Amino acid sequence: MDSNxxxxxxxxxxxxxxxxxxxxxxxxxxxxxxxxxxSELLKPHSQEIRAVVGxxxxxxxxxxxxxxxxxxxxxxxxxxxDKIDLAKCKERGIKVTYTPDLITDDAxxxxxxxxxxxxxKICGCDLFVRRGLWKNGDFQLTSKFTGKSVGIIGLGRIGxxxxxxxxxxxxxxxxxxxxxxxxxxxxxxxSVIDLASNCQILVVACSLTPETRHIINREVIDALGPxxxxxxxxxxxxxxxxxxxxxxxxxxxxxxxxxxFENEPEAPEELFGLDNVVLLPHVGSGTIxxxxxxxxxxxxxxxxxxxxxxxxxxxV
Amino acid sequence: MRWPSFFHRRRRKFSSPQxxxxxxxxxxxxxxxxxxKLMExxxxxxxxxxxxxxxxxxxxxxxxxxxxxxxMKADFLKQNSQLISAVVGNTxxxxxxxxxxxxxxxxxxxxxxxxxDKIDLVKCKERGIRVTNTPxxxxxxxADLAIGLALATLRKISVADGFLRNGLWKNxxxxLTTKFSGKSVGILGLGRIGxxxxxxxxxxxxxIGYHSRSRKPNAxxxxxxSVIDLAANCQILVVACALTDETRHIVNREVIDALGPxxxxxxxxxxxxxxxxxxxxxxxxxxxxxxxxxxYENEPExxxxxxxxxxxxxLSHVGSDTVxxxxxxxxxxxxxxxxxxxxxxxxxxxV
Numbered sequence: 001m002d003s004n005x006x007x008x009x010x011x012x013x014x015x016x017x018x019x020x021x022x023x024x025x026x027x028x029x030x031x032x033x034x035x036x037x038x039s040e041l042l043k044p045h046s047q048e049i050r051a052v053v054g055x056x057x058x059x060x061x062x063x064x065x066x067x068x069x070x071x072x073x074x075x076x077x078x079x080x081x082d083k084i085d086l087a088k089c090k091e092r093g094i095k096v097t098y099t100p101d102l103i104t105d106d107a108x109x110x111x112x113x114x115x116x117x118x119x120x121k122i123c124g125c126d127l128f129v130r131r132g133l134w135k136n137g138d139f140q141l142t143s144k145f146t147g148k149s150v151g152i153i154g155l156g157r158i159g160x161x162x163x164x165x166x167x168x169x170x171x172x173x174x175x176x177x178x179x180x181x182x183x184x185x186x187x188x189x190x191s192v193i194d195l196a197s198n199c200q201i202l203v204v205a206c207s208l209t210p211e212t213r214h215i216i217n218r219e220v221i222d223a224l225g226p227x228x229x230x231x232x233x234x235x236x237x238x239x240x241x242x243x244x245x246x247x248x249x250x251x252x253x254x255x256x257x258x259x260x261f262e263n264e265p266e267a268p269e270e271l272f273g274l275d276n277v278v279l280l281p282h283v284g285s286g287t288i289x290x291x292x293x294x295x296x297x298x299x300x301x302x303x304x305x306x307x308x309x310x311x312x313x314x315x316v
Numbered sequence: 317m318r319w320p321s322f323f324h325r326r327r328r329k330f331s332s333p334q335x336x337x338x339x340x341x342x343x344x345x346x347x348x349x350x351x352x353k354l355m356e357x358x359x360x361x362x363x364x365x366x367x368x369x370x371x372x373x374x375x376x377x378x379x380x381x382x383x384x385x386x387x388m389k390a391d392f393l394k395q396n397s398q399l400i401s402a403v404v405g406n407t408x409x410x411x412x413x414x415x416x417x418x419x420x421x422x423x424x425x426x427x428x429x430x431x432x433d434k435i436d437l438v439k440c441k442e443r444g445i446r447v448t449n450t451p452x453x454x455x456x457x458x459a460d461l462a463i464g465l466a467l468a469t470l471r472k473i474s475v476a477d478g479f480l481r482n483g484l485w486k487n488x489x490x491x492l493t494t495k496f497s498g499k500s501v502g503i504l505g506l507g508r509i510g511x512x513x514x515x516x517x518x519x520x521x522x523x524i525g526y527h528s529r530s531r532k533p534n535a536x537x538x539x540x541x542s543v544i545d546l547a548a549n550c551q552i553l554v555v556a557c558a559l560t561d562e563t564r565h566i567v568n569r570e571v572i573d574a575l576g577p578x579x580x581x582x583x584x585x586x587x588x589x590x591x592x593x594x595x596x597x598x599x600x601x602x603x604x605x606x607x608x609x610x611x612y613e614n615e616p617e618x619x620x621x622x623x624x625x626x627x628x629x630x631l632s633h634v635g636s637d638t639v640x641x642x643x644x645x646x647x648x649x650x651x652x653x654x655x656x657x658x659x660x661x662x663x664x665x666x667v
Contacts (some may be wrong), residue, residue: 134632144640
């Protein structure tokens with residue numbers, strides 16, 4: 001098989017450059033972002049393209065899938081699948097693969113990092129030092145992490161990994177999930193509001209679906225309260241961002257650590273002046289080690305598909 | 317003799333369980349009043365501002381003298397030296413030889429810290445002066461901060477937050493950082509704080525190694541008999557031992573070189589644990605991968621060369637500075653002072 005004749009469409013630049021370099025080496029790589037008019041790429045090449053490599057920013061929506069009659073596989077450089085029209089793929093018999101498990105540790109690490117950064121005001125203190133303010137007086141007292149109750153929305157791979165880490169800080173763990181998990185010792189709450197009322201730190205770690213859109217709404221934020229902290233390492237649309245912003249600005253919510261926003265790369269500027277929030281530009285799995293492993297999995301899935309072998313991490 | 321009837325009533329009252337209880341409470345109230353009176357006159361010298369709650373409580377319960385109230389420290393001490401029975405110090409200003417010598421009636425030094433490096437323990441022992449500190453209550457906060465520093469350094473949390481707030485995300489993604497989970501963690505000093513750090517790091521799948529004056533029989537972690545061996549065999553080196561003459565500059569050029577360009581140093585111990593100029597040049601020259609520092613050799617001075625670096629996180633000695641822990645530490649200081657003046661066993665004596 002001359003794989004260099006197989007057309008693979010990459011939807012947007014992805015770092016590290018390793019993935020693009022390898023795709024270029026192995027296949028006939030077409031870079032979507034080089035064509036300001038998408039039709040310029042799609043018209044001449046639509047018959048060639050047998051695979052799409054997308055990610056959490058640009059996946060494969062209905063429009064793109066419809067434009068690619070020879071599409072056989074979508075290999076996503078992400079674990080989130082919300083940017084892929086899975087129903088359409090199923091209809092067309094298009095295989096979908098993703099990169100589960102690899103980002104679990106990084107995402108969980110980031111969850112804990114955000115909690116510590118928010119409660120102990122690490123970024124604020126670092127800035128305080130770099131501005132030379134320590135000479136004038138001590139930094140303010142902050143809030144202890146150990147022992148605070150942690151509520152997790154979604155006890156999947158990432159939620160479980162967060163729970164395991166938080167337990168080492170003696171945090172009592174509770175969770176909300178579509179259904180109670182039989183093999184866990186953590187306390188289950190049958191509603192998000194109940195969970196929010198009974199924890200001090202609420203972590204969003206579920207997948208984004210139509211049911212979980214705005215799962216964090218005004219009622220949940222009120223239940224979490226002025227001493228509560230919200231950590232979002234899921235997706236921006238999990239949270240009603242306008243409600244979150246007003247709650248933080250008005251002091252109705254104690255603090256927030258956010259890695260995701262409703263309209264990335266836009267983030268609500270009203271939050272920029274607050275010292276009880278930490279705002280990150282969707283870096284959840286952005287480590288060299290993990291991205292390299294993810295790239296290898298994307299490449300491995302593509303290879304398996306084109307060699308008619310079992311896919312490594314299929315979704316559909 | 318016939319007892320007056322009121323006495324018989326009182327005797328019946330006292331002999332019932334409720335009566336005995338009331339009696340006990342009355343006795344405790346009397347004792348409490350007497351104790352308060354006793355302590356009100358005890359002169360307690362606070363060395364520097366450290367906690368407004370502690371200051372208020374000391375003011376309420378004792379005769380509080382504040383060393384920083386007076387510009388002329390030497391005169392202040394001369395005028396008040398006879399009055400002072402206790403010193404409350406901390407990591408900034410403790411009780412050195414000079415201070416102890418100037419206080420002839422000093423009975424106890426109650427430190428608002430777990431570290432004792434600012435107290436002349438030898439002199440205290442000589443003079444029969446008791447010393448207490450605040451172990452345990454701050455262990456969790458300091459361990460939390462060590463992990464917070466490691467995560468913030470490796471994942472560039474503060475840099476990323478600044479990147480977003482400065483509007484840079486609109487133009488490009490933030491760069492890739494490096495993973496924490498699974499990295500080997502080496503701990504210098506496996507005491508209360510070192511053990512608490514190890515417990516947390518384990519939950520991130522980090523293999524743990526340590527160096528201590530002696531191997532700990534109950535620890536399941538790999539022991540290294542020298543700091544250099546430990547540094548050569550870990551990716552994240554955490555300083556968590558006490559500061560003594562032996563551990564001054566325990567992290568020196570050789571150790572930094574052994575840790576190497578992919579290694580990270582986390583210091584939640586004391587500034588003098590690390591040879592600071594060597595650390596700065598290693599970081600600036602890229603011979604060390606990064607550092608998360610809560611302490612420095614000459615606080616609050618910090619080498620400004622570090623301010624330009626994105627692979628360091630710099631905090632202002634906030635290891636135990638949470639509202640809850642500050643209060644717990646202050647309560648322990650007060651409880652130790654009270655115990656001393658009431659002739660009871662000290663809660664957390666060092667000497």
